[in-house]
Amino acid sequence: MKINIVRIGNSRGIRIPKAVLEQCRLGQTVELEVKKDHLVVRPAGRPRSGWEDAFHRMARQGDDALLDRDSLTPTQWDKTEWEW
Numbered sequence: 001m002k003i004n005i006v007r008i009g010n011s012r013g014i015r016i017p018k019a020v021l022e023q024c025r026l027g028q029t030v031e032l033e034v035k036k037d038h039l040v041v042r043p044a045g046r047p048r049s050g051w052e053d054a055f056h057r058m059a060r061q062g063d064d065a066l067l068d069r070d071s072l073t074p075t076q077w078d079k080t081e082w083e084w
Contacts, residue, residue, distance in 0.1 A: 001017075003016075024041075024042075024043070026041070027043060027044070029044040030042060030044055031043070031044050
C-alpha cells in the first residue's frame with residue numbers, strides 16, 4: 001500500500017486507513033522507533049501494565065518480602081521534623 005506524505009504545519013504526516021489502525025490495534029497514542037532506515041509504529045504500552053498480576057504471583061511464591069528493613073526504623077528527623 002502506498003500512502004502520500006502530507007504537510008502538517010512545519011511537519012509531515014501520513015494518513016493511516018481505519019482498517020490498518022484496527023488491524024494493528026493503534027489507538028490515540030503510539031510509539032515511534034527508527035530501525036536503520038525503517039519507521040516502526042506500534043501501540044503505546046500502558047505504564048505498569050501487568051504489574052498487578054506480577055504482584056499476585058510474587059505473593060503466591062513468597063517473593064514479596066521487604067528488602068530494606070532499615071527504612072522501617074524511624075530516624076530522628078522522622079520523629080521530630082516530619083509533619084502530616
